[in-house]
Amino acid sequence: MSNDIDLHNVSVPLGEDFPEIRDGVRRICADYPAAYWRDLDRREAYPSEFVQAMTEAGYLSSLIPEEYGGAGLSLRAAGVILQECHSSGCYAAAAHAQMYTMGTVLRHGSPEQKARYLPKIASGELRLQAFGVTEPTTGTDTTKLKTRAVRQGDHYVVHGQKVWTSRAEYSDLMLLLVRTTPADQVQKKTDGISVLLVDMREARGNGMEIRKLGAMVNHNTTEIFFDGLKVPAENLIGAEGKGFRCILDGLNAERILVSHESIGDAQWFIRTATAYANERVVFDRPIGKNQGIQFPIARAYAELQGADMIVRKSAALFEAGLPCGEDANLAKLLSAEAAWSAAEACMQTHGGFGYAREYDVERRWREARIQRTAPISTNLILAYIGEHVLGMPRSY
Numbered sequence: 001m002s003n004d005i006d007l008h009n010v011s012v013p014l015g016e017d018f019p020e021i022r023d024g025v026r027r028i029c030a031d032y033p034a035a036y037w038r039d040l041d042r043r044e045a046y047p048s049e050f051v052q053a054m055t056e057a058g059y060l061s062s063l064i065p066e067e068y069g070g071a072g073l074s075l076r077a078a079g080v081i082l083q084e085c086h087s088s089g090c091y092a093a094a095a096h097a098q099m100y101t102m103g104t105v106l107r108h109g110s111p112e113q114k115a116r117y118l119p120k121i122a123s124g125e126l127r128l129q130a131f132g133v134t135e136p137t138t139g140t141d142t143t144k145l146k147t148r149a150v151r152q153g154d155h156y157v158v159h160g161q162k163v164w165t166s167r168a169e170y171s172d173l174m175l176l177l178v179r180t181t182p183a184d185q186v187q188k189k190t191d192g193i194s195v196l197l198v199d200m201r202e203a204r205g206n207g208m209e210i211r212k213l214g215a216m217v218n219h220n221t222t223e224i225f226f227d228g229l230k231v232p233a234e235n236l237i238g239a240e241g242k243g244f245r246c247i248l249d250g251l252n253a254e255r256i257l258v259s260h261e262s263i264g265d266a267q268w269f270i271r272t273a274t275a276y277a278n279e280r281v282v283f284d285r286p287i288g289k290n291q292g293i294q295f296p297i298a299r300a301y302a303e304l305q306g307a308d309m310i311v312r313k314s315a316a317l318f319e320a321g322l323p324c325g326e327d328a329n330l331a332k333l334l335s336a337e338a339a340w341s342a343a344e345a346c347m348q349t350h351g352g353f354g355y356a357r358e359y360d361v362e363r364r365w366r367e368a369r370i371q372r373t374a375p376i377s378t379n380l381i382l383a384y385i386g387e388h389v390l391g392m393p394r395s396y
């Protein structure tokens, strides 16, 4: 961060800030115990009831301004909601996109688009929880994406394919990143990319096909094929060809929010591991008496506390309207690593029972792992820090 920026007036809350929100989320989560998630995981099913309860309580509209029917809360408050879900043993990944995918519409949509969609997203009448960016052949190299939208009269006609589009089968709308101008006809590779808001209800079977993608976690993720899908030109979000920037400026918020989930995961693993270490007796003593069991849990706790501070700091900078790219990326990296250390310690502490489905450790271990890969992988965060924070040459 630049030394010119005055940080003296930025305050970072310590302790359990937003206690009422935490209490409210914990009460909902108590209705969705481990057995609920275990069953969904076994069936690869979507947590419709949990998402409905979170919607009705208004938690998923927390970032939508009040004028559009949302709660208009801060990013930190929204993060606390996600953290409490994960700390309680729930898995918010099925719901979190409804919270923040709308940010692109909020920041870049026309007044008509905002008035048309945001109140219905806030009420839950419309679900906007699919975000089609990743493609099978280009992966992390987003600007090389090949899905092509060609303007024909008052429509765009879309051909191409997305992969790993999560929640597409449980979403009414999808934000779709497409190329409107071929890469060889633009000066900057980030130009010529546009964002379309696709109405999935109309699109399915009319030029768009969704196929479920079996995955290690119950993330309801899919592959989507476009073969002549017609999208009304009025569904273009922001200016044509400038869509990459529309997406980019929401990334810090997304990283800070999902970092809170990792903090919640780490809390759950450390609590679960500590309880088991105290209660499981082998060789006539609790296994937690062994340094080989106790120290990895203690180390994970230390990593959690460090990551939590950066997550809080990144949210405070974001809310103060200050540059937060460095801290958002650090928060994402450190929280994912802390959650993974805690997950590993918890697995190891449970010995063979860590593998038993009824203990939930192996499921939550699989769930926590995703944050090291998506929505951005650890390497790409390190590349950001190396280049943009430390000033080394771009590594790719």
Ligand SMILES: Cc1cc2nc3c(=O)[nH]c(=O)nc-3n(C[C@H](O)[C@H](O)[C@H](O)COP(=O)(O)OP(=O)(O)OC[C@H]3O[C@@H](n4cnc5c(N)ncnc54)[C@H](O)[C@@H]3O)c2cc1C
Pocket (backbone or CB within 6 Å): 130, 131, 132, 133, 134, 135, 138, 139, 140, 141, 163, 164, 165, 166, 167, 215, 217, 219, 221, 370, 373, 374, 375, 376, 377, 378, 379, 380, 383, 395, 396
């Ligand atoms: C469960 C799940 C849900 C997802 N949900 C969505 C979604 O809803 N919408 C969506 O658009 N995408 C989604 N994704 C996709 C996710 O964002 C990508 O998997 C991720 O961005 C990496 O892309 P890739 O898998 O193609 O990996 P690749 O780009 O093939 O990379 C493979 C590995 O190489 C590394 N690598 C690549 N280039 C470099 C480099 N230059 N320097 C260092 N390392 C490099 C990567 O970090 C990674 O570790 C999801 C993925 C998963 C697993």
